[in-house]
Amino acid sequence: MSILARVLLPFLALLACQGDVVSPWTHTLRTNMLRESIRRLHQLQHTQVSCNEMNVTDIFADSKHGDTMELLCKAATVAREGWSCHRHLEGIYTNLLGLLRGHRLEHQAPCPVAAGSTTSLRSFLKELHQVLQEKYKNQK
Template identity: 55%
Template sequence: MSILVQVLLTLLVLSACLADVVAHTLRARTLKETMNWLERLQQEVSCDKMNVINIFADQKSRNNTEILCKAATIAQEVKSCHKYLEGIYYNLLSLVRHKEPCPVASGSTTSLKNFLKELDHVLQEEFKNQN
């Protein structure tokens, strides 16, 4: 095997590894940014008594990707409440790699305040699991 082929193979392997590192870093940054916004929102949101669909009610089939996608739907529905909710909406879509939020079936409701608290727990869990 020629030296050129060896160098090209080495560069290919390194670029694949670097892509994984970059993706991991971007995901961590997005999670952290979203958790920071949630923390601020929980302190200053004025419409925290607003009711939203409780996507956390069914704890048996807890799939964080599905929960984050549904949470994006909720964030999209209430994003007029606070500017951070729009950023959270886009970050959640980015985390689950969807272009559109997932459909959410109607059901029991919870306050926006409780929704944000539960979402923060899910994001913290995701952050811990990725490291």
């Protein structure tokens, strides 16, 4: 059997089985995405760059009662807007989209963010770090 057939067959089988079922492999992948995002956010918080004070939409302003997945979808939008400043935000954006995979918001991601109150990029990164740490702690 050729190498192409060995790779293509499992790939096609995985595509056929897509759905809302979370397999152990998917859980491990999401856990790794969370850990990697938390690590990158920690690094970003300790990196001094001029755009740390740039204004971004404050998606955390009234998120206390909101849906965590919707919050992560909006965070992906803000991360995408800021990745010209911090190259690591591109990886965080990609990981946030991966965390949304299989969720109803996946088709909208990144979610639209309404203009409203703003915060600094530094504050956004700190809040997102806390949200991801909480999500990681709750999934164990």
